[in-house]
Amino acid sequence: MAMKPNLLGPGGRLFAEQQPGKDEVSFRVDNTSEAYYNSPYYELHKNDLQQIPAPRKNVSMQLQLADFTGPAIISAIQQAGKITFHSVGDTGAAKVNREQTVQRAIQNEAEVADAMANDVATGGTNGPAFFFHLGDVIYNFGEGQYYYDQFYEPFRAYDRPIFAIPGNHDGMVFGQGSSAPQVPTLEAFLNNFCALTPGQSPDAGGLVRSVMTEPGVYFTLDAPYVSIIGLYSNVLDGPGVISSQGGKFPIVDDQLAFLKSELQRLTPDRNAGNRAVIIAVHHPPLSVDALHAGSTGVQSDLDSVCQEAGLWPDAVLSGHAHLYQRFTRIAGPNKKETPYLTAGSGGFAATPPQSTVGKAPITVGNDTLVVDPIVKFGYLTVTCDGKTLCVSFKSPAPNGGLATLDSVCVDLTAGKIVPSGGAQKSGMKTKSPRKTSK
Numbered sequence: 001m002a003m004k005p006n007l008l009g010p011g012g013r014l015f016a017e018q019q020p021g022k023d024e025v026s027f028r029v030d031n032t033s034e035a036y037y038n039s040p041y042y043e044l045h046k047n048d049l050q051q052i053p054a055p056r057k058n059v060s061m062q063l064q065l066a067d068f069t070g071p072a073i074i075s076a077i078q079q080a081g082k083i084t085f086h087s088v089g090d091t092g093a094a095k096v097n098r099e100q101t102v103q104r105a106i107q108n109e110a111e112v113a114d115a116m117a118n119d120v121a122t123g124g125t126n127g128p129a130f131f132f133h134l135g136d137v138i139y140n141f142g143e144g145q146y147y148y149d150q151f152y153e154p155f156r157a158y159d160r161p162i163f164a165i166p167g168n169h170d171g172m173v174f175g176q177g178s179s180a181p182q183v184p185t186l187e188a189f190l191n192n193f194c195a196l197t198p199g200q201s202p203d204a205g206g207l208v209r210s211v212m213t214e215p216g217v218y219f220t221l222d223a224p225y226v227s228i229i230g231l232y233s234n235v236l237d238g239p240g241v242i243s244s245q246g247g248k249f250p251i252v253d254d255q256l257a258f259l260k261s262e263l264q265r266l267t268p269d270r271n272a273g274n275r276a277v278i279i280a281v282h283h284p285p286l287s288v289d290a291l292h293a294g295s296t297g298v299q300s301d302l303d304s305v306c307q308e309a310g311l312w313p314d315a316v317l318s319g320h321a322h323l324y325q326r327f328t329r330i331a332g333p334n335k336k337e338t339p340y341l342t343a344g345s346g347g348f349a350a351t352p353p354q355s356t357v358g359k360a361p362i363t364v365g366n367d368t369l370v371v372d373p374i375v376k377f378g379y380l381t382v383t384c385d386g387k388t389l390c391v392s393f394k395s396p397a398p399n400g401g402l403a404t405l406d407s408v409c410v411d412l413t414a415g416k417i418v419p420s421g422g423a424q425k426s427g428m429k430t431k432s433p434r435k436t437s438k
């Protein structure tokens with residue numbers, strides 16, 4: 001049987017190996033960068049933010065999906081009347097210690113990446129159109145030499161574009177002197193995701209995947225039925241920071257003006273029933289995980305900008321916390337219900353929530369933790385037809401199948417979460433929670 005050709009995007013963009021090999025069992029370059037935590041520069045500056053690289057000059061801050069996938073995928077989405085895409089963060093396999101072998105670390109990421117690639121392969125032009133990465137692509141310090149082991153090799157079969165916002169680990173820096181980092185912040189991320197042209201990456205180890213041409217580390221992806229505004233929340237383990245927060249942080253490149261103008265730009269099309277508007281930011285504004293609490297400053301920034309723009313997001317997606325969490329936040333004059341989903345479950349680690357967290361649902365103020373956090377590796381599948389937005393969390397099951405462990409749908413017109421079982425009535429198909437399927 002003739003082999004099906006892989007996707008060829010505009011400008012010669014390629015995304016996957018034609019014949020991907022088996023998952024590897026050892027790293028090409030052993031990751032030793034945990035040692036950088038002890039370097040003089042990091043020791044002195046570990047609580048400092050890093051400057052945000054300016055977006056490239058004279059390029060649009062809005063990416064069009066069609067410029068990456070080409071017209072056939074876009075036509076298929078429009079014909080189907082809906083789009084599907086993937087999202088997850090914290091994919092980098094690097095955590096090797098007394099409890100976890102190299103093989104296990106590689107496998108944790110590979111199981112997620114392979115399941116995502118399989119969704120694309122089996123879905124064809126009606127399957128997921130892209131993967132929006134929620135940051136922490138590479139551990140521990142975002143170095144170029146680990147892109148092969150932690151990114152290009154695991155996603156070698158994923159035949160669709162991968163967009164990304166950086167996480168703290170992608171921007172962290174180290175150095176043997178105390179005054180300047182050895183490598184500028186985000187250097188490898190910029191080379192691999194914010195390149196001028198879609199050529200081959202020197203960090204890909206010969207694997208096929210064109211570098212991405214994002215304008216910078218914050219941008220908007222416009223696709224049929226959905227726009228994703230991606231923000232960069234800087235390098236601290238916590239909290240995430242997207243602005244100076246009224247002078248509290250020395251951030252020059254404030255992303256709030258960008259966010260406000262994007263919300264205003266998207267409002268007419270969103271309110272006409274043509275698209276959902278999603279915000280993606282690495283550090284979760286709401287979180288009950290044991291290591292990272294929610295970034296209240298980011299939440300406060302989002303609230304004030306949404307208030308000014310008069311538009312609240314239809315969903316907020318984050319990584320950073322190494323588990324799955326789903327909150328509903330009620331905000332705005334119409335008490336809009338927005339799901340806040342954390343999926344830092346892409347392969348680096350699976351970390352339990354705070355031991356003091358009780359059983360869901362738990363409501364504090366406007367925020368409700370809707371389901372008990374799920375401490376498993378897995379990823380989000382998002383589907384939208386402009387009227388309803390659905391998100392499900394899928395996890396590779398031990399039998400080689402895939403378990404859908406949680407799902408939520410939002411009625412975009414009403415701005416309300418669809419009661420369980422209502423998604424099918426609205427025409428969108430979603431699987432019931434807690435059922436396992438192949």
Ligand SMILES: [Fe+2]
Pocket residue numbers: 135136167168169282319320321
């Ligand atoms: Fe992170």
